Amino acid sequence: MIDLINVTKTYETGTHALNGIDMHIDDGEFVFLVGQSGSGKSTIIKLLTAELKPTSGSILVNGYKLESIKRSSIPYMRRTLGVIFQDFRLIENKTVYENVAFAMRVIGASNKEIKKRVPYVLELVGLENKGRRLPNELSGGEQQRVAIARALINNPTMIIADEPTGNLDPARSFEIMLLLEKINALGTTVMVVTHEKGLVDRFTKRVVHIDEGRVISDGMDGYVV
Amino acid sequence: MKHNNFGYLLGEGFRAVFKHGFMSFAAISITVACLVIINSFLLICYNLNLTVEDVQKETRIVVCIDESYTEAESKSVGSDINLLDNVANAKFISRSEALQSFIGDSDQSLFEGLDPQSMRDQFEITLVDNAKIAETKSALENVTGVADVYADIEVGNALATIRTVLYIASLAIAAVLLVVSLIIISNTIRLAMLDRREEIAIMKMVGATNSFIRFPFFVEGFILGFFGAVLSFFIEWGLYELIREAILNTGLEVLTVVPFTEVLLPMAVICAGAGFFIGIFGSLMSIRRFLKV
Ligand SMILES: Nc1ncnc2c1ncn2[C@@H]1O[C@H](COP(=O)(O)OP(=O)(O)OP(=O)(O)O)[C@@H](O)[C@H]1O
Ligand SMILES: [Mg+2]
Numbered sequence: 001m002i003d004l005i006n007v008t009k010t011y012e013t014g015t016h017a018l019n020g021i022d023m024h025i026d027d028g029e030f031v032f033l034v035g036q037s038g039s040g041k042s043t044i045i046k047l048l049t050a051e052l053k054p055t056s057g058s059i060l061v062n063g064y065k066l067e068s069i070k071r072s073s074i075p076y077m078r079r080t081l082g083v084i085f086q087d088f089r090l091i092e093n094k095t096v097y098e099n100v101a102f103a104m105r106v107i108g109a110s111n112k113e114i115k116k117r118v119p120y121v122l123e124l125v126g127l128e129n130k131g132r133r134l135p136n137e138l139s140g141g142e143q144q145r146v147a148i149a150r151a152l153i154n155n156p157t158m159i160i161a162d163e164p165t166g167n168l169d170p171a172r173s174f175e176i177m178l179l180l181e182k183i184n185a186l187g188t189t190v191m192v193v194t195h196e197k198g199l200v201d202r203f204t205k206r207v208v209h210i211d212e213g214r215v216i217s218d219g220m221d222g223y224v225v
Numbered sequence: 226m227k228h229n230n231f232g233y234l235l236g237e238g239f240r241a242v243f244k245h246g247f248m249s250f251a252a253i254s255i256t257v258a259c260l261v262i263i264n265s266f267l268l269i270c271y272n273l274n275l276t277v278e279d280v281q282k283e284t285r286i287v288v289c290i291d292e293s294y295t296e297a298e299s300k301s302v303g304s305d306i307n308l309l310d311n312v313a314n315a316k317f318i319s320r321s322e323a324l325q326s327f328i329g330d331s332d333q334s335l336f337e338g339l340d341p342q343s344m345r346d347q348f349e350i351t352l353v354d355n356a357k358i359a360e361t362k363s364a365l366e367n368v369t370g371v372a373d374v375y376a377d378i379e380v381g382n383a384l385a386t387i388r389t390v391l392y393i394a395s396l397a398i399a400a401v402l403l404v405v406s407l408i409i410i411s412n413t414i415r416l417a418m419l420d421r422r423e424e425i426a427i428m429k430m431v432g433a434t435n436s437f438i439r440f441p442f443f444v445e446g447f448i449l450g451f452f453g454a455v456l457s458f459f460i461e462w463g464l465y466e467l468i469r470e471a472i473l474n475t476g477l478e479v480l481t482v483v484p485f486t487e488v489l490l491p492m493a494v495i496c497a498g499a500g501f502f503i504g505i506f507g508s509l510m511s512i513r514r515f516l517k518v
Contacts, residue, residue, distance in 0.1 A: 049430070072434075079432035091424055106433035108230050154431060 001027050002048065002158070002191075007057035008213075009043050017043040019213035020057070025191060027157065030184045032200050033193045034223055035210035041193045044210070045162050049083055050074045062157055079107055082151025082159045082188075086166035088143045090135040096122070096146050097131035103150045117153060125149045125179060141172035148179060158189040165196065173199055197223040234437070238444020241417050249449060252413040252507075256453025257460060259402035260499055264461045264492060266395030271488065273391060275481040277384045286350040286358070288315075288365055289373040296320070299346035302370035309368075311353050311361040318347040345372065356385060403503065406453075410507025414446050418515045425515075442508050450504020458496040 002025040009018040017040045025031055035041050046052040047059055050066050059066040062080040069077060090099050100121060101114045109117075122128050125145040135143050144164055151159055161180065165173035177192070177199060184190040194200060200207060200223040209217040242249045288306065290299040296319055306315045318326070323344045352361055362376045418425065428438050462485050469482045485492070 075429075075432040075434045077432075078430065083430050089423065089427060089430075091427065102427070103431040105230070105233060106428045106431060106437060108437070150431070 001025065001060070001062060001189075003058075003060040004044070004047075005058045007044075007047065007059055008055045009040075009047060009052065010055045017213055018047075018054075021210075021213070021215055023208060023215060023218070025158075025189060027189055028184075028187060030181065030190045030203075030205050031192070032203075032205055032207045032223075033191060033210065034195055034197075034200060034207055036195065039210045040213040041210055042162055043213075045083070045160055045193065048160060049081060050077060075107075079154055080157050082148075082154070082156040084144070084147050084151050084159065084161040084164045086163040088135070088140075088147045088167075090143060090146055090150075092135055094134075095131065096127060096133050096135070096138070096149075099135070099146055100149045100153050103153050107154060109154075121149045121153050124152065124183075139172070140168050141175060144168065144172075144176055145179065148176070148183070152183065152188070156188065158191065159183060161190070161192045163193055163195075165194065165199065170198070174202065177203065230437075234440040235444055237441035238448060241441060241445045242448050245413065245417055245420070248413045248416055252410050252449045253453045253456065255409045256406045256450065256500065256503055257457040259406040259503075260453060260457035260496055261461050261464070263395070263399040263402055263499070264457065264495060265464070266391065266398060267495065268461075268465060268488065268492075270388065270391050270395055272480070272482050273384060273388045275483065277388055279481055280384060285376075286352070286362060286365065287375045288348040288350060288368075288371055289375070290346040290348070291370050291372045292345045294346065294370055296346060298370070302368065303348055305368050305370070306348055306350070306365065309361065309364050311357050311364075312350055313353045314351045316349040316351075318349060320344040320346055323347050358382070403499070406503045407507050407510065410446055410449055410503055411510040413449060414442050414508040415511035415515065417445055418442060418511060439512050442512050443505065446504040446508025447501070448504070450500040450502070450507065452500075453503065454496040454500025457500075458493060461492065461496075 002023070004021050004023045007018055007021040008016070010016050021040075021044065023044075033041050033044065043052070047054055047066065048061055050061075050069060054067055057067070061077060064073065064077040064080075066077070091102065094102060097118060101118050104114045104117065119128065119131075122131055125148050127142065127145050127149065130138065130142065135146065138146070144167075148159075148164075151161075159180065164180070165176050168176065173196065180190050180192060181203070204220065204222075206218070206220055207223055208215060209223070290302055294302070299319075300317055303315050303317055306312055321344075323346070327344065350361075350365070352358060358376055359382065362374050365371055365374045425438055465485045469484065472480055472482050
């Protein structure tokens, strides 16, 4: 569950990236976050992952109050989120399997747990036969599936994707969205940042529209401009 | 930390040492060089200290009393001498005893007719603190009735001066070299972290704790310091024994050079301690800078 109340963010450069965001996302929802370039979408995500602290306002993520979170609690808060980026962010010299297992290992999972969980998640994203490949031996869509598998591996309550289809052609983009929809159907909250109107309009989902650091519309009416 | 993770983290640290082969080699070499130089200075100081003590132990002051004084008068000068701060004991040697010891085991007939009056009454002084021999010598010269003071202070003094200079020099050099080693190791670790900054970013993103992220880098720094320590210890040993051999062969008996085995334990402790310190603090320095966010 995510709750942003009157959140502002001003960067050190003086840029007012967010000017009072109010947004509530319940467990199990699927939400598109849309808006022009520079409207503040990535800033919201960085606040949700505690990469940045808000200038004012309060942010609640899965029970953690981010405006006052202790440094030592941040890793545990992050384990409730799975984050996906446009550029995949895979480790190039690790295989698909190792990339996914790595995320489990670094939060202290045992080999036994890893051996049990990784194949299940690889199958969920449709990569059950590609575990031994290196990232550069995969298509962009497949690489993004690896990133999704990695985001899912620690069983987060919420998936946050920042332009997950920015590097993919429309057909691959649609497949990735279908995969995220399937993950949402299995019970994980999903928030997808995108500015691909065409893609958003193919789904009937809640759309939160940001402009100049403010929410200008929020509802099931598609990508309103 | 769970057992399986510990093994994993240890492995990551080891792998990194080999992955950054050249930097690791450089870091270990510099550490070895620094430790060898530091330890060499320590060993030189240690041996010089022993030499100074030996030389000073044999240092005596002989005070000759004015030849016009009678034996009784001479003895009374002794009580003035005993009043001096640094005098532990003043042993009276009469003229005839002095003559006797002067003749020693030589053929008595050679010294036939030598009058004890040609000798002077003497005191043989032992000191509380041999290091203050020069001050005591001039104090003795100021005592009324004292004609001459003989003290073998030059060798002891020179060595003591060299020792002091060396002490200060080694402290300074040790400090500089420690800093150099720290910087080199810290840079090696920093390169290792830069090399893996994407991995670190991913680890943070999926919720790895900072201590988990740090641990392999600690291991890497520790290994570098550890190898530096072990290598420097054995290199020092070999070098030391070579030099010791050479010094013993010169026949300069005044120099004390203890065998390395006599300082084995302290040397091992110093090497290990310095190695750990350099390794751990070297990595800490860059880890702190790197993991701020
Ligand atoms: N690290 C930063 N320092 C200063 N200003 C920043 C920083 N990051 C973003 N900004 C500014 O904050 C504003 C919002 O940026 P943000 O990245 O959130 O936009 P966005 O909606 O994600 O855009 P895009 O669709 O292009 O990714 C922009 O004006 C941007 O220039
Ligand atoms: Mg962005």
